[in-house]
Structure formats: structure tokens, C-alpha cells
Amino acid sequence: MAGALPLRLVFKNLFRHPVRSALTAASLTVAFFLLCTLQSLVVTLDAGVEDAKSDRLVVQSAVSLYVILPESYDAKIRSVEGVEGTCRWTWFGGYYQNPSNFFAQFATSEQTLFSIYPELSIVEGSAERFMSDRSSCLVGEELAAVYRWKVGDTVPLIGTIFPRTDGSTWNFRIAGIYRSSAASVDNRTMFFHHEYLSKSLEDGAANGPDGVGVYVVKVKDGADVQSVMSRIDGLFAKGPQRVQTTTEAEFQAQFVSMVGNIPFFVSSIGMAVFFAILLAVLNTMLMAAREQTHDAGILKALGFGGRTVFLVLMLQSLALSVVGGGLGVLAAVGSSAGIRHALGSMFPLYEVTTETTVAGLIGAVVLGLVAGLVPALRLGRLSCVAALRLEK
């Protein structure tokens, strides 16, 4: 009999104080929900980097994020050895009805968008329709859902960088709704013809800087990426605008680097949360150990070893942490769609990844072990007589 683990006792002890167990588990649930949510925010920042394609390069101004490149660079870049094609991306920065309706809009090369970004597919409307209608646009699936847009609808945008001369809105007809299968492009963006923007500026229908934000370059199969990059940089080393060519991954990483200390802040908060919840569980386990001292004495008197006494308490701590923490992780996973929606365009790629889920569960196990350790060790070491003599 000695050596068999009295699992029933573990179970009974957990329900000895149902309110306390429930409160402790509930604290764990909210804390682990918070930890997983915070971790997911940090992971989301890096999502674009991980999904970046290695055969895509980004050519941007070496001077500033806000300096645009001449349109004449397009042809020059395309003539560089090893370049298969280019796609223009110019940040439009308009808003829909109200400045708080923020989402990304880019003027782009409608002809090469789909060949350079094979992860894009049209779920409604058609790519042909988009290419043939110069004032049409494509919107992401999630964006369309937010504003309940359908193919054929007209989206009026107020330009902040490119205001129209007569003060009116830019009107883009939706020719298609796209879905992106990779994090390199999110599903909350609007694309329209770069040519349309350039023409409007040329005709004087709108004001704003004339040029291209960045050129995305597709490298030919088999071409050496590094030498293509240095050839492009070299082409414009003497001006008029120096460029910096990077891989798509490096380009995304730059933005993460520019976000600065935020990941560090979030991690500090996470540590504080973990510490606070550890104290809470430790508190509960100390109370449980005190109450179960008498039981421990009886167990020992019956011939069970210190190991059994230790395990009985340890398993309670583990059970509480895994159930409470697990529910929190589950809540984070379950609410991820809602949170992504609430965060809107700030974190369009918010997602609780499998890694985060696993890390959360491991965290719960570790917390259970750490919180149970001291109380369980103490109880296990107590001599039978001392334990029995202690008043409840």
C-alpha cells in the first residue's frame, strides 16, 4: 500500500475549500489570459519578418522613410541584371469619412502586383476587372468585412498627403476583394492604380509629392540576391536620391526595430504578472499546507513516505495551475479573433500562435511546480509526531 499515490486525497483536498480553489484558479485564468495576449502582441510584430520572401527586395530611399523616389527609377531598376520585375508601393494616407477610420492604402503597379505577390488571391470580383478599370481598387477581405463593402461599391477617401485640388474626395470603385495567405501582406489594405495617382497629380487634379514610396523587386530565379542588391544601390549612389536595397525580411525587421522599446516594456509587464500570480498561488498552497499538516501526520503514521506527502501537495498545486492557467490560455485563443478586430489596423496580424499556446501551458506547469515546491517540501519533511502534534 505504501508507495501508491492517494490520488483521491489530492482530489478531495482540492475541494476541501471550493471557494479558495475556484478563486485561485480564476486568478490564474485572468493572469494567463493576459500573459498570452501580451506575448501575442510581441509575436505579431515579428510576423511580417518571418513570412517575408527571400526573392523579393525592397528599394527605398536611403535618407528617410518619408522621402519618395523618382518614377524614372522604375525603368532603371528593371534594366538591372537579375531583376525580373518591379511593383510600386506608395503610401496614400487617406481616410474614409472620419480620420479615426484608419487603414492602409497603397498606390501600386496593378499589372505586376499578382505576379510579384503570389500569396494574393481574389475571392470576389476579378483581377482583370481591377487591371482594366483605372480608378478601381482592391480591398482586403477583413477590411471589406469591417466596412461591409461589396464588389461594385465606391469608396470615397479624403486625401491627407494627396488632397484633391477641388476639395472633393477620391472615389475608388471596388473591383475585387483579395485574400492574402501570408503575413507579408495583411488583409486590411486597399490597393489602387499608381498610374491613376500620378496622372491626377500631373493634371493638377490633386496636390502632393510626385514619386514612388518604395519599389519591390522580384529577383530572377537563380540570380544572386546580394549582387542584385549592390547593383541597384550602386546605380543611384551619386544621386539624385540614394537608395537602400534590402531583402523583404530586413525591411520588415527595420520597422520592428523602429518600434523601439515596446517589446521590452511588454516583457517587463509580463514578468510582473507572472510574479504576482506566483505569489497568489504560493499563498494558497501555504494555506493548504497548514491545513493539511494533520493529514500529513496521519499519512506518515499509516506508513506513507515523505515523498507521498510531498506529491499530494505538489499535485494540488499543479492541478490548480494547469486548470486555471489552461483556461486562461484557452480564453486567449478563443478571444483572438475578437481582439484582432478590436485592435483594427494597428495589429492586423494579431494571432495567438501555437508556440504562444504551448509556452503558456509550460508556464502554467512551471508556476505550479515553483509555487508548490516550498510548502510541499516542508510538509514532506515534517516528522509524523510533529505533524500530528500541531494544532489545526
Added chain:
Amino acid sequence: MKLVPFSYNLRSLFVRKGATTLTVLGIGATVAMLSGVLALEQGFRTIFTESGRERVAVMLRPGAGSEGESAFSRERADVLVKSSPEIAVDDEGRPLASRESYLAVRRFKLDGGETNVSIRGVQTASFDLAGDRLRIIEGRRFTPGSDEVIVGAKLPGRVRDCRVDDVIVLNTTPFRVVGVFEYDGPFGSEIWGDVERLMEALERPGFNRVIAKVKDGVSFEAFAERVADDQQAPAKVLSEREYLTAQTTMLSITLKLLGNFLAVIMGIAAVFTATNTMLSVIEARTQEIGILKSIGFRPLSIFASFLLESLILGLAGGAVGAVLTLPLNGIETGTTNFATFTEIAFAFRVTPEVLTTAISFALILGLLGGAWPAWRASRMNPVEALRRH
């Protein structure tokens, strides 16, 4: 009504040292988290809002939300300055107005990685407008018309090529760093140079904004209204304070939301811990409660007594949280201003408001955690309580 003596609660808190300490630390950690985020927000707000001057007008292109979006042609800027009698003049009769260019340029951090640094082209009037707020602490000012720049004091320790005699290459033009300046405000993280030289080097099509001091006695609002409706050169006019506040609204709201979100979530956990502690306190003292009741203390006195004990736990937790936050005060950090993607250096500020909020929050946690256990204690039947062993 006879109250249970206060010393009874104090003593019992000391008897159960372990549980008291853990509960206090748990509340403390929660409070420290909230006040840390609030101190960050305060620091950020101080550097922006409080450094903004009320009588300095920031003029932007109508519709522009920030100077990065704004643009003025040379002619428009000139018209704006020359046709505005509301602008104050210096001793020699020149308007106290400056045309500035602005661009966030890519720079490398000392510890690796890229960042964006604001580079501002200024005219001499910008220095006159800044007055004592701008202090050269090393080297000298740049010579007007030359390829020289001065850098904000927050930069040399964070960004490459920002020490005196270093060379900063802007597109293809090299600029020499000739001085370091201090400025109580976001300008302390900027690079300043001659507006004409910078506009040429960076190929800027025009100025980004015009700043001017408004004459004493002139109503700021009337000036702003007139310029907004001006036929020749309309502009959006904000006081510098309004402008800087508007630039940080989004980050401020984000930080406050984050702080509240954390406070609510972790507050729930802390309340549950306090409840557990108080429940076990009451269980261990069931007999004592029986005695208290049988010697004539009313249920309300007992309720008040245990609630007080829980409030003391909360207060102690608040104090621990405040003490944990205090060392943050003055620590320099940087965060990204998402309006421009530039990094702004500023210090955490643990203000009295932050501390008051922290302590009040802790008291609320104690109150919520203690209410139900105290109510249970007050409802105990004295005979049964005494019988319990």
C-alpha cells in the same frame, strides 16, 4: 456602537506573517505595474504638452495633421509671415517668425538597428523664439548658410555620428556636427541645421511649417481664425502646446488603455488573492469571532473590523507598489512616436497623481477583497463559532 479595537487587527496581521506578506506583495506587484505605465505616460506627456508654449503659433497647411504632412511653398510662407500684423517683432522690427523644414531621417542606433531622427531646418528666428529653453552645452551654434548642424543632447548617447566633429551624410551632402544643445521638450531628440542648406541637401520642395510668436494683446483665437480663412495663404494655426498635445494623443490614449486593461485584469487576480487571505484569516479566528460576538460586539462592528484589516492589507500593498515604482522616476527611456515613427527620449515621471492613483487603486483592491469575507464573519452564529474547533 462599540468598535473592535484597531490593535486587534494589527496584531493579527503580524501573527499570520506569511499570508500577509504574500498578499501585500501580490497587491504591490499589481499596483507597481499600473503606476509604471502611468509614470511612462506622465513622462511622455510632460515632455510634449508641458514644453509647448501657448503664445507660439504653429502654422500648417490646411488639413495637415502634423508638420511631416504639411508643406508651404516659399511664396506662401512669405505671404503668411509678411501679411500677418499679429506676429510679434524683435527690437529691429523683424517679425519673430521662422520657416522650418522637417524630415524624419534614417539613422543607426549605437546598439544596432535603425531608428528615425527628426531633422529640422531652422532660421535664426527659431533660436530667438526658443530663448532660454535652448542651451548649447557643447561646441557652438551652426553658422547660417553652412553645412553644419547641432544635435539634441539626447542623441549622442543613442545614435551614431552625433558627437561634435562627427559627419552626418544626408543623401549625398556631408554635414558637420558643431554643437550639442539641450531643450526641455521633444526638440531635445532632434538635429537642427540651416533650413536652406538642409532643404537643398534633402531636396525638399518647400517649408513644412511656419512658427511665430503672437503679439501680446492679440487674441490667439482671432489670429487663428483670420489665417484659416485667408484668401491668399490660408493655414491651420495651433498654439505650440495644442500642436504637441495633438501629436501625442494617440500614444497617450494607448498607454492609458493599456494601463487600465492591466489594472482591471490583474486587479481581479489581486482581489481574489486578498479574498482568499481574508477567508483563511476568518476561518482561523472563528473562535475569536464567537468570543467577540458573545461579549457584545455587533455584527456591523465585526464587519467593519475585518474590512479594516483588508484595507490595511491593501494600503500596505499600495505602499509596496509605490516604493517599487519610485526608482523608475527619472530613468531615461525612449519610445516611438507613432505619428512620425521617430524615437523620443524622455524620463519616467512618478508624479503625486501617479502615487495617489496607485494607493487608491490598492485600497479599492483591499476593499473588494475584504467585503465578502468580512460579511461572512459578521453573520456567524456565536454559539456555533465558539463550538468550532
